[in-house]
Amino acid sequence: MIVYLLCFVLLLVGLYGVLTKRDLIKIILSIGILGYAVNLLLILFAYRKGSIYPILAKGKEVSQMVDPLPQALVLTSIVIELGTTAMLVALAIKLFEKYETFDITQIRRLKG
Amino acid sequence: MRQNDGMTLIVKTVTRISVWMILLYGIYIIFHGHLSPGGGFAGGVIIALAFLNVMLAYGRKFTSDWLNIGFLHDLESASATLFLVIGILGISIGGAFLANFITKGELFALLSAGTILPLNIIIGIKVGMSLFLVAWVLAGSKTVKGE
Amino acid sequence: MILPYYIIIPLLAAFLISLIAGKKDNWAVILSVIAVSALLILSLFSFISMKEETITYSMSAWSIPYGIVLVQDALTSFILVMVSIISFTSLIFSIQYIRHLSMDWKYYSLFMLLVTGMNGVIITGDFFNLYVFMEIALFSAFALVAYGSKAEEFEAAFKYAVMGSVSSFLILAGIAVTYSATSTLTMAKVAEVLPAVDKKVIFWIGGLFIAGFGLKAAAMPFHAWLPDAHSSAPAPISSMLSGVLIKALGIYVMLRIFYNVFNAPEVFMKIFLVLGTISIIVGVFLAIGQWDMKRLLAYHSISQIGYILLGMGIATPLGILGAIFHLFNHAIFKSLLFYNAGSVEMALGTRDLRKMGNLMKLLPTTSQTSLIASLSISGIPPFNGFFSKLIIIIAALQAGLPWYAVFAIIGSLLTLASFMKVQRYGFKGETVIDSSENKIGWRMNSAMITLAVLCILTSLMVVPGIKEVTLDPVVKVIADKTEYIQLVLGGMNGN
Numbered sequence: 001m002i003v004y005l006l007c008f009v010l011l012l013v014g015l016y017g018v019l020t021k022r023d024l025i026k027i028i029l030s031i032g033i034l035g036y037a038v039n040l041l042l043i044l045f046a047y048r049k050g051s052i053y054p055i056l057a058k059g060k061e062v063s064q065m066v067d068p069l070p071q072a073l074v075l076t077s078i079v080i081e082l083g084t085t086a087m088l089v090a091l092a093i094k095l096f097e098k099y100e101t102f103d104i105t106q107i108r109r110l111k112g
Numbered sequence: 113m114r115q116n117d118g119m120t121l122i123v124k125t126v127t128r129i130s131v132w133m134i135l136l137y138g139i140y141i142i143f144h145g146h147l148s149p150g151g152g153f154a155g156g157v158i159i160a161l162a163f164l165n166v167m168l169a170y171g172r173k174f175t176s177d178w179l180n181i182g183f184l185h186d187l188e189s190a191s192a193t194l195f196l197v198i199g200i201l202g203i204s205i206g207g208a209f210l211a212n213f214i215t216k217g218e219l220f221a222l223l224s225a226g227t228i229l230p231l232n233i234i235i236g237i238k239v240g241m242s243l244f245l246v247a248w249v250l251a252g253s254k255t256v257k258g259e
Numbered sequence: 260m261i262l263p264y265y266i267i268i269p270l271l272a273a274f275l276i277s278l279i280a281g282k283k284d285n286w287a288v289i290l291s292v293i294a295v296s297a298l299l300i301l302s303l304f305s306f307i308s309m310k311e312e313t314i315t316y317s318m319s320a321w322s323i324p325y326g327i328v329l330v331q332d333a334l335t336s337f338i339l340v341m342v343s344i345i346s347f348t349s350l351i352f353s354i355q356y357i358r359h360l361s362m363d364w365k366y367y368s369l370f371m372l373l374v375t376g377m378n379g380v381i382i383t384g385d386f387f388n389l390y391v392f393m394e395i396a397l398f399s400a401f402a403l404v405a406y407g408s409k410a411e412e413f414e415a416a417f418k419y420a421v422m423g424s425v426s427s428f429l430i431l432a433g434i435a436v437t438y439s440a441t442s443t444l445t446m447a448k449v450a451e452v453l454p455a456v457d458k459k460v461i462f463w464i465g466g467l468f469i470a471g472f473g474l475k476a477a478a479m480p481f482h483a484w485l486p487d488a489h490s491s492a493p494a495p496i497s498s499m500l501s502g503v504l505i506k507a508l509g510i511y512v513m514l515r516i517f518y519n520v521f522n523a524p525e526v527f528m529k530i531f532l533v534l535g536t537i538s539i540i541v542g543v544f545l546a547i548g549q550w551d552m553k554r555l556l557a558y559h560s561i562s563q564i565g566y567i568l569l570g571m572g573i574a575t576p577l578g579i580l581g582a583i584f585h586l587f588n589h590a591i592f593k594s595l596l597f598y599n600a601g602s603v604e605m606a607l608g609t610r611d612l613r614k615m616g617n618l619m620k621l622l623p624t625t626s627q628t629s630l631i632a633s634l635s636i637s638g639i640p641p642f643n644g645f646f647s648k649l650i651i652i653i654a655a656l657q658a659g660l661p662w663y664a665v666f667a668i669i670g671s672l673l674t675l676a677s678f679m680k681v682q683r684y685g686f687k688g689e690t691v692i693d694s695s696e697n698k699i700g701w702r703m704n705s706a707m708i709t710l711a712v713l714c715i716l717t718s719l720m721v722v723p724g725i726k727e728v729t730l731d732p733v734v735k736v737i738a739d740k741t742e743y744i745q746l747v748l749g750g751m752n753g754n
Binding site: 185188189190192193196199200206207210211212 | 263274278320
Binding site: 011014015018024027031034035037038041042045069070073076077080083084087088091092094095098099107109 | 387390391394398401402405408410411413414416417420421424425427428431432434435436438439444
């Protein structure tokens, strides 16, 4: 139970960063943390005590392995996260070209 | 200016040797994707890192002379199209999108697991090229104030 | 089996465009028009031919507990038709509009990826697959919002990207909890297993999903990104985002999950009611004070999404009928209004209502169609918006929720007021403007006329006889709730 709680705390850390940080790069990093927390949650759900990694090789028994599906999901979600990060970094760089700053309090041409 | 010149002679020499090893390792990971951890994405990332190494050590100008960036771009689009073509072949031969239509082979052999191996290779090219191109484009932008 | 082609056609078009298009955009235009018209024909054909059937398709020929399943029923085809109509007209509208910004194939490639993502979200029957397609649609949406390369657009896109990523992670967490509770990701299987698991789990999943998909649909407390993103994007993209993206990614998925998978729990229906009503009132109040035309329209999207949520929350068959009918109508008139805004912006170089004037002479098609669209969105008979709003209000009264009906009526009156402002200042003002920066070509005009005609034609869908073949099968899919399980799993066993 404590592991899930810690995982939830990690998620909240990410959310806190997104909401309070003023630097674009720090916001991007916070989104990364949020993603790691969710990935960790998926891995934790798949874990069973005393099981081994789910890689089929000679002489390995399938019945002792952890659930491989969430691990596949995590791989996919890491790929998506890579895309998210690349997109956000590209936008941040473009914003820097326009405003010459990463501070969101100075990037305020849109109201509301 | 510094961006175009690359790093010192030591870094350049080490990179000249290590780049091929990194590339080879990436290819190994791609080809064993259906047998061991790794596969198209992981191998593709390693290939992209090999190219990025060259970019960091030798600078952008050398890299764009050495590699044909336009060709890499075409390769990326072509591999995505090829992926879909294999998927559509799955419809016409195997009966469903991306269905396996070549022999599954023997378990734990290198040439096994049907279409997974060709798909892994295609994904490897796609990921390697797109990741390198993303980093290439991002590295070309202005990130220093008042330049 | 035509199901995978909804994904293959636009995806293939996207990659072929990037492969063969040179510097010019001719090939990109041709390929994307071919792809989108193929999708339009395919979706119309399947909507007409299959009335109450449910077709399933196993990807890679793996059967249900292992593979990903695609499901097409009446609801799916209905939303697919909506997406195809709007993407077709948007593409026709884009050809001139985007050339005015830049001659580039990248726009068309991203546009096709956006269509791929939406079609994928609509057609999939698997939770994780839904997440992946949602991300495809979102990435292309982020890039397209920033397409104009102005500072405001990057700012809006960054805001949208941050909000979009946070909501996606909430959804992924919801999917993780779902998987741990039910050990499956296929929607029909989840629906089958869910009644047997602990009741508290549904609150966890439902809460995460409402937060995640509510952000995507821009219901009121989660709306902050929408006005920026939708008003900064190029006009055809605004119409895609406001017209279909928030519905495909937000409303449709919520309909599918909360009705077909969760069996419409009472609590969540109450939440929809409250969120919907708040969105109607606050959205329209924020809209009425705007002078930027596209920003005003974007705030109206929030308000109109509120009507759809209200209809969903009423949860009687009549309420659902109103919700899906309004979903379709809103896609049509809101896209049309964004085209109008786009063509005015292109002709005059401004979106500020105060700088517009009498445009009847200069842009006759734009002002006529904008009048039709304004009447539709304000709910004036005989245009489509009137009927769907009327159905939602009647449904609220029948379900014994008179206060919600009152709020819906107030919202509708305020909508009328704000569109009178648009017409008064924007198109029928005192100063006659007779010089323009750019000419509006026949393609843009024909896209606007098509949707204006549809504004009147779709109101025929409530006529008895047509209603039975168009809207009723869709309502049946939603109102039957977990009948979905038998339809999907039964169909699988038959294969």
